[in-house]
Amino acid sequence: MAGNSALAISQWNVASLQPPSLKAMSPCEGMDDIHREQLCRGGWFSMSNFDLIAKAIVRYNPNSGLEDLDDLDEMYRRKPVDSKFWEDKRIDVKKIRCPVYMRGSEVSALHTMSSIGGWLESKHDRKRIHWGSTQGWYELYGQPKSNHELQKYFDRFLKGKQNNWD
Known part of the structure; x- marks a missing residue:
C-alpha cells in the first residue's frame, strides 16, 4: 500500500x-490519533479542516446511506481524551x-x-x-x-x- x-x-x-x-x-x-494530532493540538480545540474534508469527501456512509459521522465538536465537549470514544479512534501503530x-x-x-x-x-x-x-x-x-x-x-x-x- x-x-x-x-x-x-x-x-x-x-x-x-x-x-x-x-x-x-x-x-x-x-x-x-485524530484528537491529539488534528482536533486538539496543544490543548486547543479546533475543527481545522476536518469539517471541510468530512463534507467534501466523506459525507455519508455508502453502505447505509446514512449521515452517521460522529459529531466530533460535540464529543470533544462530552468525552475526555482518555475515554473509550477517543481511544476507539486511535490507531495502534505498535501492532504493525x-x-x-x-x-x-x-x-x-x-x-x-x-x-x-x-x-x-x-x-x-x-x-x-x-x-x-x-x-x-x-x-x-x-x-x-x-x-x-x-x-x-x-x-x-x-x-x-x-x-x-x-
Whole structure:
C-alpha cells in the first residue's frame, strides 16, 4: 500500500489489524490519533479542516446511506481524551508487523506529528523514514526520484529483489 494523507491513514488502520497478506506499506503524512494530532493540538480545540474534508469527501456512509459521522465538536465537549470514544479512534501503530517506508515533512503541519510518532512507535525492524522539504503530495506524486525509491522499496519487500534497500 502507498498513499498520502487519507490514504496513509487507511494504511495505518489496515496494517494495525495485521492482515497476513500485507507485506509492506508506505504511508506519506497520515495520522493515527485524530484528537491529539488534528482536533486538539496543544490543548486547543479546533475543527481545522476536518469539517471541510468530512463534507467534501466523506459525507455519508455508502453502505447505509446514512449521515452517521460522529459529531466530533460535540464529543470533544462530552468525552475526555482518555475515554473509550477517543481511544476507539486511535490507531495502534505498535501492532504493525510489516516493513514500513514512511514519508513526512515539517512543511504540512497537519501530519508532522504522526509521521514522527509512527516512526517512533512502529516496532518493525525494517522501517525507514524519508523526511522531505516539500509537501507530501508533491513529494509522492510529483518527484520521479521519489517514485524510484518507492518502487525499489516495493521490489525488495513484495518481489524479494536484493537491491540494497535494507
